[in-house]
Amino acid sequence: MQKIKPKRELVPDHPVASKFTRDLKYALEQEDSGEVSFLLQQRAHSANAIIELSNDDWMKEPSAQLDPLVLLGLWSLEYKRELTSPLCIAASRGYTSCLQYLLQRGAKPNLIPGSRSPLHLACANAYTDCTELLLEYGANPRLQTEDGITPLHLCDSPQSFWCAKLLLKYRADVNQLTEEDQETPLHVAAKQGLHSHAHLYLRYGASVDVMNVHQVSPLSCACASAVELAKQKDYLQVCKLLIAYSANVNSVDTEKRSPLHKASRNASVQLVQLLLKHGADVNAIDYNGCSPLANAIQAAPFKKELEPQRTVQTLLNHGSQRVWPGAFLKVLKSCADSPKTVEVLFNSYQQIQVTEEWMEAVPKEIFQVHRPFYESLFALASGPRSLQHLCRFAARKLFGKQCSTIVPQLPIPKRLHGYLLLEPEDLVY
Structure with a gap:
């Protein structure tokens, strides 16, 4: 699997102090798409020019606004060098016509001066037309960043569905793991409550019970992420789908927390009901000695808008062991x-x-x-x-x-x- 290699020795065609870069920065700040496109197409050194938007030495940037704590020496300054290219800028902004112009004039879609490829940037911003153009011109859908993130991992919004579909059409790896967290695109879809993405990945052969570095499955990710009342229906749909594809409802992470533990902590009563209906262990105990009921009780003071009593009621009606009577005073206090x-x-x-x-x-x-x-x-x-x-x-x-x-x-x-x-x-x- 090809990775983006750090490019520490690149000499920019357009340094940070050049007139071209100053003009480009101003146009980007003003969100002037016409001027940005003109600069990239007509004023850039070439379609594959390296542009330095910032550098690692703040002394070279007199206009930089520094925090007073930096000037007093109480806070260390990390000023990162940012290299980019006309193709990366066009892809990240969704400038399709400009992108096409550059590609037709020899811009290399897999030339990456910074940390992400043009394809990564197009997918991260859900620009479908840009994604399709880049793939047609040979962009690698399996290219990883230094952190092992592929463009498919960056399809993390409802608007990015068609980007994900295009990536898979061009043979993206649906089970590719990120380097640090060992997560697949299905983990990302589950975390974001993206039912259509999850369904797409499963149809393309995504592993439903793959575990990340913390032994968390996509089902467990969805249950842990169902925090907001407005999005709980989305997570419910994702969980129904994962269970329909035989996800293990009793998988546990490194802390022995099951999906039911996490759904109970979020007072997601519909998720709790779904998991119990499919055989979740109502009396599972995690490493902290907590049951799903204990998690629901602990969350009750902070989840009043979600009617936490419904979750507690559901767990008790499915045979949850009750709180030790001597501890009821603590329950009353909290x-x-x-x-x-x-x-x-x-x-x-x-x-x-x-x-x-x-x-x-x-x-x-x-x-x-x-x-x-x-x-x-x-x-x-x-x-x-x-x-x-x-x-x-x-x-x-x-x-x-x-x-x-x-x-x-x-x-x-x-x-x-x-x-x-x-x-x-x-x-x-």
Whole structure:
């Protein structure tokens, strides 16, 4: 596999201090595509000219704006030399006509003065027409940067789908690993929630369970990345696809964290349901001794907009072992501002002794906001749970891990289905 080699000894045709480079920098800053194209086509030394946009000696650049800490000697300055070419600039900006002009006049698509090839830059910016032109003129779709990154790894946005398709058409390696993280393009697609990309790669033979350097599979990447509510549907689609291609739902990384651990930490209830439906181990323990339920509880204070009680409820209804009763005080302290999470957990026990310490654990301002719930909870310090609750507990104990499948089939009102499945009611009794 060909790699981009560092070019430390190149002598630029257009040094950083030259009039051409100054004019080019100004045109780029102004985003003046016409002037940039004119300079690259008519003023550059050649179609394969080496252009120095910056250098490694800030003393040669009097106009450089330096941080005061640098001038005081309190912060070391790293001023990197940046070499490029007309082809790289045109590809990175999506200037298709300029790119075609340069290629027709002998610009070499695999001549790379900097860290990335023109093809890398076109794909990173999702410029499909530029990508196609470069490939037609012989750009190498398997060329790697010094970090082992191929153009396919840089197709990391929905807009880059057609770039990815073109790369594969020109025989890009769908299972190529990056050098540092050992990740494939499928890992990238999973991290970004790109269903169409993932489907494309799998159809071209991508390995569904390939592990990166941390033993993280694409499925595990998707579950860990499903953080934003707005994108969780995208990650759900990716995970459904990976599972349809027989991804291992119980793979674990170097910390023994499974996809279910990660989905639970993100309060991704639909992902949690999907993984459990396909056999995920609800009681898997990672190296820190945490179960998926423990991860969901830890995340609850920070994921209120995602209704973390739904994740906790789902895990309990699939047979998750409960928190040790003696540790419930800690749960109350951390989840006080998520009373529905507290309610779901509390109702999963037959009886827990409510103490004065519990009352002290809830901050006064939170108590006032959720006063009806906490008054009902603390009132149980002086009495047992209701008969109705005890019947619920007995039924749940009988159904065990099958609660989520048996309860909905019972010939009872839907409201009782919800009650048996720990649906929050904002009061306990």
